[in-house]
Amino acid sequence: MSEIVTTSPIPTATESPVGRINATAPSSATAAPLLAIEGLTYTYRESPTAPQTVALRNISLSVTAGQVLAIIGPSRSGKSTLLRLINRLQELSCDGELQGSIRLDGHDVYAPDMDPYKLRREIGFTFDKPQALDMSIRDNVTFGPRMAGERSRAALDPLVEEMLRAVSLWDEVKDRLDTNGLALSGGQKQRLAIARSLALRPKLLLLDEPCSALDPISTARIEETLMQIKTQTACILVTNNTKQASRVADTTAFFLMAELVECGPTWRLFTAPADTRTDDYLAGRFG
Amino acid sequence: MSTQHNVLQNNARMNRLGINISRAMTGLVSTILVAILLFLLVKGLGRMSVEFLTEAPVDLGRGGGVFPIIVSTALLCLVALAIAVPLGVGTAVYLTEYTREGWGTTIIRFGAECLAGIPSIIFGLFGFMLFVVWMGLGWSILSGGLTLACMVLPTIIRTSEEAIRAVPPIVRAVGLSLGATQSQVIWQIVLPQARNGILTGVILALGRVIGETACVIFTTGISIEMPSSLFDSARSLAVHFYLLAREGISLPMAYTTALLLTLLILFMNSLAAWLMPRRQG
Numbered sequence: 001m002s003e004i005v006t007t008s009p010i011p012t013a014t015e016s017p018v019g020r021i022n023a024t025a026p027s028s029a030t031a032a033p034l035l036a037i038e039g040l041t042y043t044y045r046e047s048p049t050a051p052q053t054v055a056l057r058n059i060s061l062s063v064t065a066g067q068v069l070a071i072i073g074p075s076r077s078g079k080s081t082l083l084r085l086i087n088r089l090q091e092l093s094c095d096g097e098l099q100g101s102i103r104l105d106g107h108d109v110y111a112p113d114m115d116p117y118k119l120r121r122e123i124g125f126t127f128d129k130p131q132a133l134d135m136s137i138r139d140n141v142t143f144g145p146r147m148a149g150e151r152s153r154a155a156l157d158p159l160v161e162e163m164l165r166a167v168s169l170w171d172e173v174k175d176r177l178d179t180n181g182l183a184l185s186g187g188q189k190q191r192l193a194i195a196r197s198l199a200l201r202p203k204l205l206l207l208d209e210p211c212s213a214l215d216p217i218s219t220a221r222i223e224e225t226l227m228q229i230k231t232q233t234a235c236i237l238v239t240n241n242t243k244q245a246s247r248v249a250d251t252t253a254f255f256l257m258a259e260l261v262e263c264g265p266t267w268r269l270f271t272a273p274a275d276t277r278t279d280d281y282l283a284g285r286f287g
Numbered sequence: 288m289s290t291q292h293n294v295l296q297n298n299a300r301m302n303r304l305g306i307n308i309s310r311a312m313t314g315l316v317s318t319i320l321v322a323i324l325l326f327l328l329v330k331g332l333g334r335m336s337v338e339f340l341t342e343a344p345v346d347l348g349r350g351g352g353v354f355p356i357i358v359s360t361a362l363l364c365l366v367a368l369a370i371a372v373p374l375g376v377g378t379a380v381y382l383t384e385y386t387r388e389g390w391g392t393t394i395i396r397f398g399a400e401c402l403a404g405i406p407s408i409i410f411g412l413f414g415f416m417l418f419v420v421w422m423g424l425g426w427s428i429l430s431g432g433l434t435l436a437c438m439v440l441p442t443i444i445r446t447s448e449e450a451i452r453a454v455p456p457i458v459r460a461v462g463l464s465l466g467a468t469q470s471q472v473i474w475q476i477v478l479p480q481a482r483n484g485i486l487t488g489v490i491l492a493l494g495r496v497i498g499e500t501a502c503v504i505f506t507t508g509i510s511i512e513m514p515s516s517l518f519d520s521a522r523s524l525a526v527h528f529y530l531l532a533r534e535g536i537s538l539p540m541a542y543t544t545a546l547l548l549t550l551l552i553l554f555m556n557s558l559a560a561w562l563m564p565r566r567q568g
Contacts, residue, residue, distance in 0.1 A: 089464055121466035131461045134480040144465040147475065193461070200466065 033062035044096030070249030077255040079238040083206040087123040124197030124205040130189035132181030140181040144200040163195040187218025331546035355513035359521030366432025375443030403441035411502030426508030426520040439492035450484020490559040500525040
């Protein structure tokens with residue numbers, strides 16, 4: 001398992017210690033999108049007696065490797081639900097009904113033979129409230145690989161530095177790796193959370209309004225981090241901050257009331273939206 | 288002008304009165320505690336010595352020390368906690384992590400609450416019938432430990448449940464999002480984060496076990512000898528105190544035993560209090 005120590009955050013064709021969904025398929029040289037969502041409709045009941053709520057209606061989207069896709073839109077438009085469906089966190093808290101398909105590298109995420117634990121190692125997730133686990137900074141970073149069965153310090157120790165450098169947190173914490181992660185500031189915790197997800201070398205990182213609880217300086221740091229990591233890990237960034245989308249995203253999708261209104265290159269969406277609703281939202285006329 | 292002045296003055300007076308009443312009550316409560324401690328110190332400190340802690344009792348406890356009784360008490364606590372902690376924490380984990388709230392959990396919780404309200408002497412009788420007689424364990428540390436475990440189980444379930452519930456749900460989601468299984472999340476994240484709350488409950492339970500008398504007499508007996516195994520009858524410090532005082536064997540030795548017992552429980556509770564505020568992490 002020495003590859004994990006020496007290679008860059010993306011494994012090429014090597015098998016990482018945490019396993020891959022498709023270990024044989026090389027991650028580059030394929031024109032197919034990394035993530036392909038087709039005709040996705042998701043309905044659920046908030047309580048057993050409540051009427052069916054449509055959280056997402058007929059969504060089709062794709063993400064290519066090396067890209068940041070931003071999803072913008074007012075709250076309760078289904079953005080976060082979409083993220084939680086992609087890495088199958090949604091099913092843990094809520095029984096809903098799903099139509100359509102989500103494919104990661106061509107593999108159906110909801111196929112019966114898909115291991116959701118393996119899938120979640122492939123797809124990182126960062127929550128809106130910065131969350132450090134109640135353990136040392138070092139253990140925070142290595143949590144994913146350790147749970148996947150990696151025990152050797154020779155593999156884990158270099159990972160800590162590499163991942164903390166990737167989120168520019170290394171210089172701030174390198175002298176106190178064994179202090180509790182809870183002692184960090186909000187912005188630092190959020191970068192720690194990203195480092196923790198990256199430690200599993202995911203193909204895709206989902207970020208659910210990662211800067212909504214952060215000050216502008218911490219926000220800028222997170223944005224820089226995303227720009228740096230996207231070449232290795234594609235990102236989907238859900239944000240309420242349209243400016244943030246325009247700063248970091250290659251592609252932007254606009255969600256409104258469970259529907260995808262439009263999706264296109266960020267510059268095009270912001271300068272010449274095709275739909276008047278997008279125009280209205282960006283101009284702050286509603287939402 | 289003057290009415291307003293009067294109202295203000297009245298408010299201030301009422302406020303002062305309220306403060307003084309609560310001060311007086313707090314003072315009274317502390318006085319009781321200090322009085323008990325002083326009483327025990329005055330009556331019991333004279334016989335407190337290294338020999339008292341390290342020697343066997345002589346002449347039914349009129350002389351010598353209480354070393355075998357300390358050992359028996361420790362063994363009782365050990366057995367009780369070795370059984371009650373895994374059972375209690377396991378139940379708490381089940382109630383909080385593996386089930387949804389429903390009539391099942393309500394019944395279990397209600398049952399535990401009722402169990403907590405049963406007088407300890409009833410537990411003693413139950414332990415006597417079940418462990419001593421029916422299971423044939425006789426008067427023994429094992430019977431006593433099992434009975435005490437039943438007695439403190441509700442406390443441990445309750446405090447563990449609260450401690451586990453205090454761990455925010457999003458922490459579990461973070462663990463799961465990193466590919467951990469539910470049991471990994473519970474063992475690696477939730478329980479470590481709830482450890483201080485759980486430990487507080489365990490120490491409070493330990494305090495009850497140390498101080499328990501009625502149910503120990505019924506199940507462990509009153510043998511004053513050093514126990515050679517868990518199947519031997521033995522006596523705890525609380526039982527020893529009761530017999531010394533009740534049978535009029537030796538009041539001075541009873542007071543010294545009481546002092547030791549009280550100091551032990553005080554120490555346990557201080558430990559619990561010291562752990563408690565850190566629960567928030």
